[in-house]
Amino acid sequence: MKIISMQDYNRLSDLCARALDNQQIKVLVSADTAGFAVGALEVYHKLHELIREQGLLADLDLHQQKTGIGLKKGGCFGCFEGGPLVNILPHDYLYQEVKEEDCAEIVQTTLIEGKPIERLLFKRDGVIYKSQDEIPYYKKQLKLVLGNCGKIDAESIEEYIAQGGYRGLAKCVYEMTPEQVCQTISDSKLRGRGGGGFPAGRKWESVRRQNADKKYVICNGDEGDPGAFMDRCIMEGDPHAVIEGMVIGGYASGANYGYIYVRAEYPLAVARLQKAINQAREYGFLGENILSTGFNFDLKISKGAGAFVCGEGSALQESIQGKRGVPRVRPPRTVERGLWEKPTLLNNVETFANVPYIILKGPEWFVSIGSPNNSGTKAFALAGNVRDSGLIEVPMGTTFGEVVFEIGGGVPDGRRFKAVQIGGPSGGCLTEAHLDLPIDFDSLDEVGAMMGSGGMVVIDDRSCMVEVARFFMSFTQKESCGKCVPCREGTKRMLEIMERIVDGKGSEDDLAILEDLSGTVRLGSLCGLGKSAANPILSTLRYFKDEYISHVREKKCPAGVCKKLSTYVIMAETCKGCAKCKKICPAQAIEGVVKNPFAIIQEKCVKCGVCLETCPFNAIREA
């Protein structure tokens, strides 16, 4: 059934909303990659079987008036702790760690009798939370672009339409000119969520102004930053929002074809997007003669093959064209000559997913959220040493402290907060002193970090910042495509120095060389990957210089992480002489006579730490 007019769309949207209302109770299972990893699919099938047995199951059906319980595969709920999660609406009960065995009770007690099951409800510090919205983790958040994630069936276009989905597209093609759409995006001050924060409206308008026989729209879903998973969650939880944003982008810029470049590590995102594309074609939101207006736009998913550099715009375009993903010299810019040498509109997943909302609610509404010049919200992947990790969304301008302590619940296990790493390998580390810093593009830039795509990894005092910097350097070095010398050779040399330092062979001169090299790599590299490669080192040098000094001067790792800098000793008074350590030591570095205290010969010790793990009496310690 293809939509041919606004009235037709309104009819469909009413039909979808009514069908959704017929599901008096809605049961959402957190069916995303994270949920699947902990058994969400098994829970879904069990619930399906049990609800059907009771004769209560009501699939979303536009033409039947059957009422009952709707069971859905929702996208990411946000919070990763305690999965699989089940959310039951309208009560808004959030059940955690649901197992197949719990399903019968859920059906009887909650779905039939309407009562909560206390033992499954979310608990924190002795408080039992009866509704998801009351939980501190969710309370501080503002979900716009993630509003549908976990709240609707991620595999149903009808549910998306019931929430106002594709109304933005209908409004564009029936009521607005391409110029007006570009102007709306400009007025909203939407900035690219992929890292750089370039004004999206300006990009759209540039592509629109190009005279060309063909233009393209590309959605960058190559979320390669280690520590980032916002785009995965959007693609898995609300794939239609991305598609709608892209079709609107096509209409506004005059493009008729688009690609979604998804990294190979996200098979579920690919599957959900493909399903969504097929559904959108059926209703005429995609394909030829969209909504019967004569506008053509179609989409293809292009699967990445595991190269971080392909997140860079020009490398990504090479990859779509079947080549090695190597960045090219600019100008010409992508908006002038991008994919197949044609003007190309390239934005990331989150940017496109914001578009339908801006069209529907207007640019003024969007500007009213966030901070000046940084309108809207930003999704972050909160992870690392934080109590509640997961996907979050906050208005721009929220402080780091609010995110880490109020939403994330602070650092667990009584450890001390040390740093937040933001922006992945191109970003930097921020310290306690930055907890009051508002999170937006400009503020981050000022302190030498960057938004990146939005990975936020909390680091506690058990991590060594020098080692963290080495880790990022090794990542960037491995992912350097090798095209330009400063990046290829510079990252290699920087990594060698970092390895020297964590191995206890560094000198203070090395720190000066690092800073110097960082400058060269930043100035001399062609693409963003190289230009920002030194950021993790520069920012840790800036804020954690004392840790570097300990490594090079005293040859000590204050956090006790750098193995080569630690010595293992057996405490004679605790050692029972069981010989377990001697047997397991791969370097034959432990000597002694059974039932007498053993000792480690330091010259032979390779510092693998196996003895420490093995000792049943905790008689070995790291000094």
Place this chain on the structure above:
Amino acid sequence: MHQTAQQSLRQFAKANEIIDKHGPEPAHLINILQDIQEEYRYLPEEILFYVATAMDISPAKVFGVATFYEDFSLDPKGKYVIKVCDGTACHVKKSTEILDTLRRELALSEEKPTTNDMLFTVEVVSCIGACGLAPAIVINDKVYARVTPGLTVDLLNRIREDEASR
């Protein structure tokens, strides 16, 4: 390894099917290699030469692409491919210990990623985007959350038992 002419013919037939499905334009090279890897579990050298000829591009181009992307492997992999995520979140949650455990248990190293019996391959991946579940490993596309060295050994033993009972 010696192959009969018939065997190699059969092999190329599959490659042909894949090339036909996508079309021989150079733009489809990555998709074709992905499907070939899915079919053969790695990219056999003779198939790459064959693809180059069939698509009328130089073998250097094909090998260039095949060696550029991390996902492509020119070496056969084990039946169980274990990917240890070493993204930032997994790294600060001690993924290195998981990797060390796996390598120690299977007598593998960075240079030798696959066991002699072709049962296991251990790889490090940069980030699987499941950071909330850190540290995470993936065994043949199934994600395991919050693994510990002990749990890793349990998983290996379970696979070994499954294989032995087969």
